Amino acid sequence: MTKNLRVKSSKLIDETYKISFKFNGRTYYGYKGDTLASALLANDIHLVGRSFKYHRPRGIMTAGSEEPNGIVQLHKNTSRTEPNVRATEIEIYEGLEASSQNCWPSVNFDIGGINNFFSPILPAGFYYKTFMWPSSFWEKYEYFIRKSAGLGKSPTEPDPDIYEHKYIHCDVLIIGAGISGIIAAKTAAKNGYKTLLVDEKPYLGGSTIYQNSEHFKINNQISSSWLEKEINEIKKIKNLEIKIRTSVAAYHGYNFLLARENLTDHIPLEQRNNKIRHRLLKIRAKKVITATGSLERPLIFDNNDRPGILLSSAIEKYANFYGVACGEKNILLTNNDSAYEAAISLYQKGINIEAIIDNREEIDSKLIKETEKNNIKVYKGYTVVDTSGYKRINKVSIMQLSKDGQKVVGPKISISCDCLGVSGGWTPAVHLFTQSGGKLKFRDEDQVFIPNIYPSDQISIGSCNGDFTLDEILSTVPKTLKEFLNLKKTDYEDLEIKSSFNKSKRNIWLLPSDKIIGKTKPFVDYQNDATAKDIKLALREGFRSIEHVKRYTTTGMGTDQGKLGNMHALGIISETAGSKMGELGTTTFRPPYTPLTFGTIVGRNVGEYFDVFRKTPIHEWHVENKAEFENVGQWKRAWYYPKNGENMHDAVQRESKAARDSAGILDASTLGKIDIQGTDASEFLNRVYTNAWSKLAIGKCRYGLMLNEDGMVYDDGVTTRLGENHYIMTTTTGGAATVLGKLEDYLQTEWPELDVYLTSVTDHYATVSVCGPNSKKIVSQVIPDLDFSDENFPHMSFKNTKIGKIKCRVMRISFTGEHSYEINIQSNYGKSVWEKCMEIGKEFNITPYGTETMHLLRAEKGFIIVGQDTDATMTPIDLQMDWIVSKKKYDFIGKRSLYRSDTIREDRKQLVGLLTENPDEVLEEGAQIVADIKKSPVEMLGHVTSSYYSPNLKKSIALGVLKGGKNMMGKKLIIPMENKQINVTVADPVFLDKENKKLNA
Amino acid sequence: MFVINCPYCGEREQSEFKAGGEAHIVRPKQPTELSDDQWAEYLFMRKNIKGIQFERWVHTHGCRKWFNVVRDTSNDLIKAVYKMGEKPPTK
């Protein structure tokens, strides 16, 4: 039977609205407004999970997003399952099912708990030291480590939820709706700024909103009542947008921030269908006000991680906000006044406090006086040296601190308890500030890092700026806002503040123990099980940089990024190594502040929208005719057209044969097309291509090769002179955009004097390419008005003509070596021209072919494909294409590089043909080429770049790049494969029709 | 992600632009008359400064114009933007 630890109504949760939920298979009840953590604590459940390395029982420690231990898996084995959810953040809803992580078979009996007993042999760096060698064993180690560690399980089914992204532009963004954020929001919005206020919690008001003490008053009202009125007021302001459940994940330069707005995680599953789950807000703010508050620090002592040990501020929140007692016998351990605030809250609610243990010796404040008045025993100058209780704390041992705080003295006193609250003071939440590039400074008085140098138009206010007390906040924030927002006055001057908080603090990073450190377990990073002992070991082993210590001990490397313990890690390093905190600096906090789901990151870009693709105007025909598709750049290109269950090889053989024997048809619409106009167009082409262009007659086409300035082949294609000052250039499919970009670059930056205009017309034209000995018969019927005689329309020329009333450009050019024509027509007529060619070509067995056959046909002719046979290390000379490099031209892009000492080497890799000894053996593309297999190490001479079985030559053919290949014609070489060696002979890369007879056939 | 003030279009998100490396490296007028070392100096040598750097940017998804940017690489703050062919600001 579980206990009910709900003590007194809280106005912040709705006790009339009962909610049932399951934890580890058992049903429990909570109220609307509860988090999973508060509901579990109300049912007296502290043990929630096991730690990562030692599998120690762990309970809820905090009441916020900094939670390191209270981490659960939601809705196990469903499509909506989610690991690593913080119990302190998830709001309960009817039907919620949560379970513990990091434990097997159950949280109460966990086999990995045995690591706890072995912990002396699992020190810092254990994984690095042990599992690094022999490296071949890593796979085996990894298997076992993953199985027993595991941070929850990722879903295996598709995510049923919808996510989206939204851009927001505002004048002022305020992060955090605590008292400082509310004041800032009202001030900014009332002064005409378009303002956005966000807070990760489902309510506004931060920690002040559940403050209920006579000791903290504003204008004679209890601070929470005062703030409530302010909140009601800002809700009415028109130019202020308020978003709750919205956590800022990243703060980038130029005030660009990413925030996750959580819309459905708090409602029952059956109500979530068709609703957006998370919205990723991309916020560009002119000004940013960070009011992210502060996080309470734990204290570091032996066995400080048991279930039932919480931050004192968390105990206070559970009592005040949720009306939940975390224990029946509570003890508080503190080094500052905060614990007394908690004590007074508990006392008011009738929750028993056994004792307060205060590190400070000589202290006095109104809060302490009142505590003592209520007969709560305060041990001044004491500390906890140990705790006991395996699955729940049941006892603390305390001893007196020496004057210097380095030792404990006197007798050990035991006090039994079921809950221990710890308060080590406060750490400003500067994570977002540092993400933005801000520089911190260290404030010695209370040992905190606070914002110092702002990299953009932003300001930090309130406790994230180190102003922790109510009077500090209300005196500083209005002043800061006035300056930041350029105002004459605010509504917050002359407030009357009552704040009984005494700021004195006795900061000891690692509390002393009566045992030697080697015998203790003072946890610094709870989630990753890093102890003070580990940090000291790292320092002994020579690590000094905080970033190195972090990686070696894994401190701060969990899903919580060590929000609680990082300061202590720094403190211990500083004390042990004798360096100053301010000089050590902090580790880098990286986005996201709290974890994001993948769904939030990808938004709507899933399924067919993951990567949009381009379709040619003829695409639908290819689909209807069962083409298989290939991705080329962003395009979907028809790859091959299998008939009657053919496989790819058979289809390609058939298509290739048909194209050479009679007629083939290819959709070439994806080739890049750039329209070039201007009086200097010819001169421009002279400069960008390796060959000469000035003398190209109007109506003629020419193949061109484009280099980079380093002399390497960059792109190729045919360019046609349409008029005196008008050309149309074609580029490779994948290179279209970058070629245009490169040409624009030269025109605008190097040769602005040239009168040339470039326009991309790739999408404006569909290109139908018909090839083969019967191509002329087909195309001349498609375009009956045109004279197709060789005299009027020879190879490498073009005609402006019409099909019916529709203008088109016909080029007689060939990438297959066959007699062929390319019809370019306005895109929307592309499909009808294609269909007309098919219809007329029927009697010639016109065969549609895809990219694979195109590649095979051009390989038979030894034509290169840039990007397949070249890889940005091939010059035209390497490609045995010297013929296309003009010797006469004074200059062109890349010319000078063609005779650098490196590019003129004879032993560069050069393009060659390869023929296999066995004509049926087809080489693998990418296979290595060697001469001597016995030499050690084997010398790699090159590799195969293109390889096919040629149905027209009835043998295997291949292209490859080979060191000094030009001078190796006829040489026998070896292609070593996994279980055989293939003998090849170096050959001329042109395998078919060397005399180009077919072009005019 | 920074905001770049395109001299032709105005302020736009960085994602609309592409960086084009160090600015004010002029392509030699007579490359063929350069030694290998001189050509290599033009071809390969680029500065990578922590601090004020002069860079080329292009408004790829906008006006497609190239221009120059003065950027402090230590904090990404853009100090000046000016058109191709204009003199770099001295201060």
Ligand SMILES: [Zn+2]
């Ligand atoms: Zn622009």
